[in-house]
Amino acid sequence: MLLSVENLVVKYGNIEALHGLSFHVEKGEIVTLIGANGAGKTTTLHSVMRLPPPEAPRVVSGDIRYQGESILKTQPHVLVDQLHMALVPEGRHIFGNLTVEENLQLATYARKNDSRIKHDFERVYSLFPRMAERRLQRSEQLSGGEQQMLAIGRALMTDCEFIMLDEPSMGLAPLLMYDVFRTLKRLNAEGLTILLIEQNANIALQFAHRGYVLDTGEIVAKGTSAELAADPEVKKAYLGG
């Protein structure tokens, strides 16, 4: 098991946001967490990644294990640098003032004297040819879809083996959205493990191997994507009948 979350209880102040959540991700999988607004999807990611305050939710009980070891006390930059985890956060959080290339360069901050950096640049530019075209443009001038590509490309530049994406489809035109998902599928085929948080259950279940359905801080259904897509309850609540 690459990532396993066990009985996770998380609070924001006095409000319990997750009530004993359990799920796991195997190496090489695409797993999706789907659910409506406020179901606790982003909270789950922020708990795994231990983002700095005030965003960091407080883990009250339960455990998060990565490659068998608890990462509850590990700082985010260590997760990225040493455990090769990556996060593409909601709202992308790219460095708007910097050019596309500078954004990608910053992602190699902790990778000193790594001879593969050059190769990784070429890989990102071949995955997203648009990024190569806009290499020297300030990234705040990119369109929403391009910014999403940059956010994913930047995560790849940290030399990640496991990537978590928070609503990559948000604000994207359907065509672009499929583009992004096809790229993710291709990366998965090259060995990248993916945890995908999505509100758009339709597309998430098309691309993921397995899925969990989250509702108000609890997992209400799980199974392979095909099983979930066929589940009448899930269909009714999340897939539009």
Place this chain on the structure above:
Amino acid sequence: MQRLTVPLLLLATLAGLVLAAKLGWIDLYVQTTLMFLCINIIMATSLNLINGYMGEFSCGHAGFMAVGAYVSSLLSVALFTSSATFGEPLLPPSLALLGLPLCLLAGGVAAALAGLLVAFPSFRTRGDYLAIITLAANYIIISLVENLDVIGGARGFMGMKKVLNNMEEVAGLPWMVIWTFVGTVFCVWILQRYIRSSMGKGVMAVCQDEIAAEIMSVNTNQVKLTAFLLSSGLAGVAGGLFAHVVGYVNPQAFNILKSTEAMVMVYLGGMGSLTGSILSAGLMTVLLEVLRPLQIIKWVAIPLLLIILMQFRPEGIMGNRELGDLFPKLKKYYRFK
């Protein structure tokens, strides 16, 4: 040649200054103004690291200056002169020549440690809240000094002139002019090195988006810690120089007004531009002297100038550009690394 331009220019300037002072071409007033200019350059550039490059709002920079001023003065007076406070000199007074820079450095180190007062809270707070903490640090340091009667308390501390006299006895050169100039070059050079390093990239990442920085493997706490230590340490060096130039320190010289002065220079010059800070430090120092005949009206004229400048050029004189960005052709002729 490109590599040598800046050192040669700086050496020539220093030699020119020393010669001019020695031969009496510039009087003590001009010398003192030039030294204040240098000290202001250190204050503005070091504060720019926090307020400009890292995007925090520190308004207690003079507090660290006070720490540096007091620690280096106490050290130099205790080591090299006989004084009422410390008695006989601990080292031969003639050693002051070499000892003074070390005292200044020690003041810088002490100020850097005082910077921890702000650095640790910065891990968890930012923006307005951190600004209040920096303000509090400024007040804490001043009232601490005011209530330490051993070092003069509110009356202040003096005796540094004797150290300077000792130095001049060994060799009759304007030593403070030399050390202030060298100190300024040293501080700006260190800042430049830091900002161009990979840690400096981290500072800019923290400035833009702390969360994104952290998930891009930037150790944001380490970045903040080093930036605050460096910035307050250099302010300490500036304080030490200030104390020895004036020959007398008192705690109220380092109150919030002094911090504000440094802040004005940062915003006037442009956030994220060392060249800008150097220019604005020069401009402010000279302007304050030139407008001296206006007396009290000076304090209306200068703020008014600031308001007008901010209205028409809110990004400051240089914005976030450096000399090389403004005149790309110049880059061929110099390198400052």
